[in-house]
Amino acid sequence: MSENNPFPNENNTGHFWDDNLRELSNDPPGWWRIGFHASWIFCIIYFILYPALPTLSGYTTGTLGWTQVGEYNEDLAAIDQVRSKWEDQINDPNVTAAMIVADDELRNYTIRSAKVLFGDYCSACHGAGGAGNAAMSVSESGYPVLADDDWLYGGTIEQIQTTITNGRKGIMTPYGARLSAEEIDDLAQHVVALSEGGEHAAGKALFMEPTKGGCFACHGMDAKGMSALGSANLTDVVWRFSPGGLESARHTITHGVNGELMDPQSRNAVMPAFGPLGKNLSEGTIKKLAVYVHQLGGGQ
């Protein structure tokens, strides 16, 4: 091939095919060489400055001392600094939950940060966003909705904070052993009638008779309940023990609530304590949760 090289002056290798196709040995273009040298120089500088090569016992750390974890921690510290402005106020014992509610910026921060706390500590029982967990059958008790304006123990920010700190255990004695089935039925009918704005004469008499029902002692003369006892308001359409109605009322009256020592079928309705007597969350955390529950819908 090389004997009849048609381009004797070119920097070629002497390889030709089909007369016109030839292999040259020119230097690569300038831009390519600059790129090539820049990239290996970059590699060496990078390897010196940053963690790069695995070694038997770990890796080369680089002269800058940079690590991913370090960068992450720096970011966290920056976030903490932004947060501490709010956190310091919330954790200050002189700042009450009511004061947090009254301060727009502080309240908004608190609600956002409490959302995660609620998911961690509360939603297993009270459902996402406090939507409650309905009982699946008459004998189950379910968990109350927190996102409405119906409260067993009161919906002021202070009452909600007390509920979360100390827990709650409303007690209703079982009537199964004390009253006849007919009397219990009359009472259940009365309770259902109350929730529909009416009443049931025989049931009402038992409700008001101390030696029989004596229900008024806890539920009040007007049957509207007392927040100090957590005795449900019987005159509204909201049932603590869903689905409500006759069967459910009969079950509650017969077996009572949290009276398992007197009746093993008694309803179980205990709100656990999250303060020093229970899970021992910090006061600031409990304030956050109280503010969050308070704004869910029905804070008073």
Ligand code: HEC
């Ligand atoms: C183990 C289940 C459980 C967990 C966890 C739980 N609760 Fe409760 N909570 C209950 C029950 C049951 C009641 C109702 C008690 C009753 O019927 O007397 C209740 C009642 C309440 C009430 C009172 C509602 C009213 O109508 O007055 C509030 C407020 C409340 N819970 C908030 C919380 C918050 C906030 C958390 C998380 C920190 C939480 N609960 C975690 C079971 C739970």
Ligand code: HEC
């Ligand atoms: C010792 C106080 C006490 C007495 C007496 C009492 N109750 Fe209750 N009752 C409660 C409490 C507390 C609750 C709410 C329980 C809870 O949610 O933890 C309740 C709940 C109920 C409920 C369930 C309401 C709902 O929304 O699901 C019904 C029904 C009821 N009571 C009817 C009666 C009747 C009828 C009598 C009289 C025969 C009576 N109670 C006597 C304390 C009492």
